[in-house]
Amino acid sequence: MKYKATEQILKIIKDKNLIRNFGVIAHVDHGKTTMSDSLLGYAGIIAPSAAGRALALDSMKLEQDRQMTIVQANVTLLYEKAGQEYVINMIDTPGHIDFTGRVTRSLRAIDGAVVVSDSVEGIMTQTETVTKQALEERVRPVLYINKIDRLIKELRLTPDKMQEWLVNIITTFNGLIDTYAEPEYKEKWKVSIQDGSVSFGSAKDRWGFNIDIMKEKGISFKDIFTAYSEGGSIEELAKKAPLAEAILGMVVKHHPPPHVAQKYRIPKIWKGDLESDIGKALLNCDDNGPAVMMIVNMAMDPAAGPVAIGRLFAGTLKDGQTVNLIDTKREGKIQSVNFFMGNQREMVGELGAGNIPALLGLTEARAGQTLSSIKDVALFEGIKYVSEPVVQIAVEALRRITIEDPNLVVKINEESGETIIAGMGVLHLEIAASLIADAGVQVVTSQPLINYRETILSGTDAVMAKSPNRHNKIFMRVEPLEPEIADLIRSGQLSEMKDKKEVATILRSKGWDSDVSKNILRFDPRGNVMINGTRGVQFIQESSDSILSGFEDVMKEGPLAKEQVRNCKFTFTHFVPHEDTAHRGLSQLGPASRRACMGAMLKSSPILLEPLLGIEVRVPQDMIGNVASVLSGKRGKVLDMQQKGITSIVTGEVPASETFDLAEIMRGQTAGKAMWNTYFKAWAPIPKSIQATLIADTRKRKGLSPEPPTADEFIDKE
Secondary structure, eight states, X not given: OOOOOHHHHHHHTTSGGGEEEEEEEESTTSSXXXXXXXXXXXXXXXXGGGTTTSOTTOOSHHHHHHTSOOSOEEEEEEEEETTEXXXXXXXXXXXXXXXXXXXXXXXXHOSEEEEEEETTTBSOHXXXXXXXXXXXXXXXXXXXEEOTHHHHHTSOOOHHHHHHHHHHHHHHHHHXXXXXXXXXXXXXXXXXXXXXXXEEEETTTTEEEOXXXXXXXXXXXXXXXXXXXXXOOHHHHHHHSBHHHHHHHHHHHHSOOHHHHHHHXXXXXXXXXXXXXXXXXXXXXXXXXXXXEEEEEEEEETTTEEEEEEEEXXXXXXTTOEEEETTTTEEEEXXXXXXXXXXXXXXXXXXXXXXOOEEESOTTOOTTOEEESSSOOOOBOOOOOSOOOOEEEEESOOHHHHHHOTTSEXXXXXXXXXXXXXXXXXXXXXXXXXXXXXXXXXXXXXXXXXXXXXXXXSOOOXXXXXXXXXXXXXXXXXXXXXXXXXXXXXXXXXXXXXXXXXXXHHHHHTTOOHHHHHOEEEEETTTEEEEEOOOSOTXXXXXXHHHHHHHHHHHHSOTTTSOEEOSXXXXXXXXXXXXXXXXXXXXXXXXXXXXXXXXXXXXXXXXXXXXXXXXXXXXXXXXXXXXXXXXXXXXXXXXXXXXXTTEEEEEEEEEGGXXXXXXXXXXXXXXXXXXXXXXXXXXXXXXXXXXXXXXXXXXXXXXXXXXXXXXXXXXXXX
């Protein structure tokens, strides 16, 4: 048995050259978790005979019921290559787009990724999404093409044709690296059959190989073809070429050890001073420096409570150590330092830099936070999530699941007293509700509700609004903000910059006027901006906070339906204040600013935006018409159709509000033969024909009058 005792593994990881941290990422249902099982079986953590079927890393009952991965799971494996033993920390991640927040956090902990692709379906939308995320985090990808047996059984390809087919997949994948990798890594990180950075296999049947194994064991595509033909033996193939040897060999050969990876990853993900002692400790993955860890996952252990799991980038963590949660400025005490073996935690007492510790005792910790043994340390750069929550339900108990999954956003509806939980999609919320119910809590949930956004189609000249005491006048105009600038604001790139000259330089490069670029009052994280366009007006400096409070109120709750505002550029053009401070405080200027922003928006052709989901449906060819009919009946449309073997892949889009009963209707129309995946695509204007009704319904649900206000209700005359 290759599985060793904890003590033996701890000896090996003293040498960082022998550590690898990698993750498994892919499109949903391409075989990530089945592949991971084969690796666990090889390491002796689960019975080899059960590998490929046990789904050991899917420890949640829900995951096993639904045959999909919801949370990322951690495991430490031992692998021997050419007489040298390596310790490999592996993270399995979700494939469904509703859980991409968890994928993004996992990427922060790892240095390499095995991207899994189905041999027939090739590179799908979600494969592209997760590969792009990996490259943005400077995580090096290698490629595993799974389900090779489908090429023989379904497509009936000869060995030569199989190789041609697979080369096309590799070329497409390298196209992603060309598109998304930074210039320095475009060529260096491309995968190829020749250097062993591409492996082929069948996770279900537990065999796999790459060029290194082909040379070592004399295996060719002809052997694969024979194994699935009459008289061939798949079991013999699995014995001769175990999948785990191909994957782990590829990881050891092509993924960097932590001290090598951190030299180029830390400058990307940590914004502190790289010349400082702590910066050098992080760059060098130094066991003796201050402890700095990024928490990427919170697991709830029924007996031990919250378990903080993450990447230790510098220092050493020990049982009983007091640490600082930098984001929330709190202290915590580590009860015990552990790591995972399969889904079992092993107590190890202490762990050094470059590893993935699991810490008990930190009840206040949350996923995404920075943990350190010292107080004065820069935070890791905020993780940029691909999607934002667009669907919500009201529930009665949430604490546990929000600790584990920060992508579930919780808020209280002050008027109704309901607790609202917002998630990435209907499936995300179904899982959340099921988890609460599984914890023995009585859950009452509403029908899912869609979050909308508000924006404007045109601009307006400045409008004027007076303060409640009528002694102050605020003049405001608004125009649509360029999507490119709005995206930079939402990503945090502009708002995180403290240097105004740097901000002005970026804005000028996008065509903004030099004076405007220097006079930004506030970047709103939803993708809006407030600019100071006044000239020589008194009391601006001391009044700006009060004026911005009104702007922020409107950005949170727009004029049409009290939904968040996006892509708006407000300019505060003039200010006539009262000379007496007592007459121009927050209670006067806040409401005046709010009225000015509302009035300006209402004069600028305001519209409601709805979340649009991309959808990919895999279906037999004779069912394509049924799928197109379902989508068109849901205000959706078909954008593309491709034939992959005996399966057709229909790509389309559909409004999120139309997807609540999509599963039921799709199953009914395709006799249960369709498999599909939805993902957040864009915010799109609501069709004019239904906008008024939708605004009225949304307002009524929020206890407002059905008709939105008019600009005249907010704008004052001289």
